[in-house]
Amino acid sequence: MSLLGGKKKEQEIDSKRISGLAAVKRRYVTTRILEDTATKRNQIISGMKSMIEDELKKLQSLPVRAQSMAYFDDIARFYGRREKEVREFKDSGGKVVGSLCMFAPNEIIAASGALPIRFCSGFHETTGPANMILGDAGLCPLVKSTLGLEMTDSSPYLSMCDLLVAPTPCDAKLKLGEILQDFLPVLMLNVPKIKAGEVNRKQWAEELGILMDKLEALTGKKIKKNDLKNSIEIYQRAYSAWRELTDLRREADVLWGRDTLMIAQLTNYDDIRRWTENVHKLIAELKKMKEEGKSVVREDVPRIMLAGSPVIWPNWKIPDIIEESNALIVVDELCSATRALTNPVVVDEYTMRGMIDAVSERYLYPCTCPCFSPNLERDDNLLNRIKEFRVDGVIFHVLKGCHLNALDATRIKRILEEAEIPMFTIESEYEMGDYQQIKLRLEAFLEMVRAEVVF
Amino acid sequence: MRRPKITEWRIIAQTAWLLVLSSALLGVPYFSSGPWTKNIFWPNLSTRFLIYNPTTSFLYQIQSRLSSGWESYYVTIVIPLVIFILLVIVLGRVWCGWLCPMGFLQDILLRIRKRLGIPYSEVSPKAVLVLNQTGYVILFLISFISFAVGVTFLGMNNFFSRAELPFEMVAPPRPITIFLQQVLGWESWDAAIPLPGLIIALAIIALSFKVRHFWCRICPAGAMMSLLNRKALVSIEKDGTKCTKCRVCLRACPMDIEEIYEEKELDNVTNPTCIHCYRCVELCPENGCLSVKFLNKTLTMSKYPYSRNVKGVVK
Numbered sequence: 001m002s003l004l005g006g007k008k009k010e011q012e013i014d015s016k017r018i019s020g021l022a023a024v025k026r027r028y029v030t031t032r033i034l035e036d037t038a039t040k041r042n043q044i045i046s047g048m049k050s051m052i053e054d055e056l057k058k059l060q061s062l063p064v065r066a067q068s069m070a071y072f073d074d075i076a077r078f079y080g081r082r083e084k085e086v087r088e089f090k091d092s093g094g095k096v097v098g099s100l101c102m103f104a105p106n107e108i109i110a111a112s113g114a115l116p117i118r119f120c121s122g123f124h125e126t127t128g129p130a131n132m133i134l135g136d137a138g139l140c141p142l143v144k145s146t147l148g149l150e151m152t153d154s155s156p157y158l159s160m161c162d163l164l165v166a167p168t169p170c171d172a173k174l175k176l177g178e179i180l181q182d183f184l185p186v187l188m189l190n191v192p193k194i195k196a197g198e199v200n201r202k203q204w205a206e207e208l209g210i211l212m213d214k215l216e217a218l219t220g221k222k223i224k225k226n227d228l229k230n231s232i233e234i235y236q237r238a239y240s241a242w243r244e245l246t247d248l249r250r251e252a253d254v255l256w257g258r259d260t261l262m263i264a265q266l267t268n269y270d271d272i273r274r275w276t277e278n279v280h281k282l283i284a285e286l287k288k289m290k291e292e293g294k295s296v297v298r299e300d301v302p303r304i305m306l307a308g309s310p311v312i313w314p315n316w317k318i319p320d321i322i323e324e325s326n327a328l329i330v331v332d333e334l335c336s337a338t339r340a341l342t343n344p345v346v347v348d349e350y351t352m353r354g355m356i357d358a359v360s361e362r363y364l365y366p367c368t369c370p371c372f373s374p375n376l377e378r379d380d381n382l383l384n385r386i387k388e389f390r391v392d393g394v395i396f397h398v399l400k401g402c403h404l405n406a407l408d409a410t411r412i413k414r415i416l417e418e419a420e421i422p423m424f425t426i427e428s429e430y431e432m433g434d435y436q437q438i439k440l441r442l443e444a445f446l447e448m449v450r451a452e453v454v455f
Numbered sequence: 456m457r458r459p460k461i462t463e464w465r466i467i468a469q470t471a472w473l474l475v476l477s478s479a480l481l482g483v484p485y486f487s488s489g490p491w492t493k494n495i496f497w498p499n500l501s502t503r504f505l506i507y508n509p510t511t512s513f514l515y516q517i518q519s520r521l522s523s524g525w526e527s528y529y530v531t532i533v534i535p536l537v538i539f540i541l542l543v544i545v546l547g548r549v550w551c552g553w554l555c556p557m558g559f560l561q562d563i564l565l566r567i568r569k570r571l572g573i574p575y576s577e578v579s580p581k582a583v584l585v586l587n588q589t590g591y592v593i594l595f596l597i598s599f600i601s602f603a604v605g606v607t608f609l610g611m612n613n614f615f616s617r618a619e620l621p622f623e624m625v626a627p628p629r630p631i632t633i634f635l636q637q638v639l640g641w642e643s644w645d646a647a648i649p650l651p652g653l654i655i656a657l658a659i660i661a662l663s664f665k666v667r668h669f670w671c672r673i674c675p676a677g678a679m680m681s682l683l684n685r686k687a688l689v690s691i692e693k694d695g696t697k698c699t700k701c702r703v704c705l706r707a708c709p710m711d712i713e714e715i716y717e718e719k720e721l722d723n724v725t726n727p728t729c730i731h732c733y734r735c736v737e738l739c740p741e742n743g744c745l746s747v748k749f750l751n752k753t754l755t756m757s758k759y760p761y762s763r764n765v766k767g768v769v770k
Binding site: 195198225236240243342343344346348349350351352353354357358361362365366377380381383384 | 569572573574575579580695696697698699700701702703706707719734738740759760
């Protein structure tokens with residue numbers, strides 16, 4: 001459905017926007033490189049599996065852990081139960097549509113009957129193969145890892161993907177979408193970097209119109225008004241469940257921050273309805289724990305907010321260091337967790353246009369991705385959350401190569417100085433090489449915060 | 456139990472007020488001859504031609520008292536003006552969104568359009584400004600023509616019989632009211648309807664179907680109330696720190712008011728053109744970000760859907 005142009009113009013955009021493996025010669029990834037990586041494949045997959053298992057072992061050994069977490073642990077195993085389900089769905093003729101960023105609207109993808117899956121990768125094993133072709137060692141590790149997943153064919157979900165939606169918030173994601181065209185049909189979505197003005201709003205809605213056309217062509221089925229309405233409501237329920245969980249965590253420390261971040265991450269590939277049900281089960285159990293007066297930590301433990309670049313499961317390096325140093329992540333400001341799930345799609349009129357507008361505005365306006373300028377909402381949101389969750393200190397995580405977050409950190413640090421909230425900016429890689437150094441520095445910061453909490 | 460949404464309360468209020476206006480339905484057809492109601496003059500738009508109307512609108516008073524001529528020194532306008540100011544100070548443009556029959560008609564049209572799944576036509580920010588100024592132009596023309604036909608020195612008093620009540624000749628409520636009364640059998644089918652009024656009424660109905668609350672944007676009575684809207688005792692307050700700038704309020708606003716979305720510093724965000732429909736408060740997803748206050752007492756506030764139990768969001 002086009003909002004501005006006619007049918008002909010639409011087709012022109014389409015043919016320019018999308019290209020497939022068969023149609024285009026590989027521009028980045030040559031066959032020789034792929035042969036090199038293919039030999040490493042099994043080694044990489046076993047590395048990834050052991051990474052997940054190690055992390056899960058750590059989480060499962062946490063004291064005072066709700067039993068309902070068992071479901072999430074099961075799904076968190078990337079391979080296994082969920083992989084089998086998606087394969088069954090795919091074999092029965094369903095389409096799998098991947099996306100590279102939280103700007104891709106799951107509501108619209110799900111409305112077409114396709115299964116939306118997000119492909120931000122947290123595996124450090126796959127950054128190596130990506131480095132072979134990129135020639136930019138300083139590039140964002142998240143992007144390198146995701147590219148490596150496809151190059152080594154080690155993600156079961158990526159190999160089942162029929163279409164990849166690649167929004168372009170930053171340079172790294174822009175080029176990731178371009179390089180992945182060597183493997184998959186990719187639809188790039190142009191994210192406006194300045195929110196003000198009617199032109200940008202309409203442009204973004206138009207981008208989503210192109211996405212809808214593409215999905216309709218893929219599934220061979222028109223997206224009807226009720227399809228979109230149902231899928232919006234399914235996601236509204238998921239967002240409400242998340243908000244209820246967040247509200248509960250504000251009142252009582254009954255859930256570890258690491259667990260919370262993991263639950264949020266599972267929306268990337270889990271069945272959203274089942275996820276919602278299980279979050280409600282967890283909430284019920286946590287409420288009981290709250291009534292019994294249980295708490296995961298002692299009372300005087302520093303309450304930490306984790307902000308900045310996305311932290312993707314199972315790259316739990318930073319959350320682990322924080323919570324193992326006797327602190328609690330009470331709230332986060334990551335696009336991989338809270339920011340992806342907090343804002344509901346609020347529909348004013350359930351007409352087709354009304355719903356597309358609601359979805360497009362939900363993904364653009366309340367988003368505080370540092371790719372926007374000005375990004376003043378981010379400062380307000382941070383301050384508001386710090387107040388609501390009684391945060392003692394902010395740890396601002398910057399992935400190496402994420403210039404946008406590094407620059408936002410500079411501004412936010414000044415604002416938090418005024419509010420007298422200590423903030424610490426930490427730069428990290430996916431590889432474990434910088435583990436000891438980060439641990440040392442974070443522990444020093446947490447010790448300082450603790451001193452302020454106690455005295 | 457599901458809490459009735461603000462829009463539903465509004466429909467109840469609009470229906471009730473319409474029943475009061477056409478008091479015949481309440482079994483008191485001659486309520487209109489009552490001693491005191493005649494001097495209340497409500498501020499919103501209406502017409503003199505509602506048969507069992509207990510009183511008339513202030514807009515009608517402007518026309519009839521200004522056109523009555525110089526001899527009275529226009530002292531007679533003072534009491535209606537004072538009553539108007541008092542009523543608007545108390546309720547602001549709640550008169551438009553909750554009580555005005557013309558607003559009710561537009562709400563009905565809006566709901567029909569929604570039900571049919573037809574999207575509304577967007578009004579560009581520039582056009583919004585122009586339309587908002589139009590109300591004042593119409594108001595000036597009404598006052599000037601009424602004054603001009605009442606005095607002799609402008610040489611326009613020849614038109615007195617035709618333009619004694621200039622706005623009643625073109626205002627859309629008159630044909631609509633007369634038509635409804637004819638349908639109800641209160642009035643004979645050969646009651647006079649001025650042709651310009653009929654054409655404008657049909658045009659306004661067509662436009663209001665496609666453009667949200669089109670008439671409210673250019674209404675002269677609304678323009679008058681705009682002047683006092685921000686000072687009214689009832690107001691929409693915003694807690695700027697809770698705002699995530701998600702733009703829901705602006706998208707939901709039938710009057711396309713940008714202030715409610717842009718404002719971060721001021722507490723009172725009651726824009727002069729706000730018709731107090733509180734759709735923004737109803738839809739805002741942040742707890743306590745927007746609230747409706749009357750004399751600093753909070754009447755209602757925005758809530759995240761899960762605590763509000765909106766349809767489709769299970770608790």
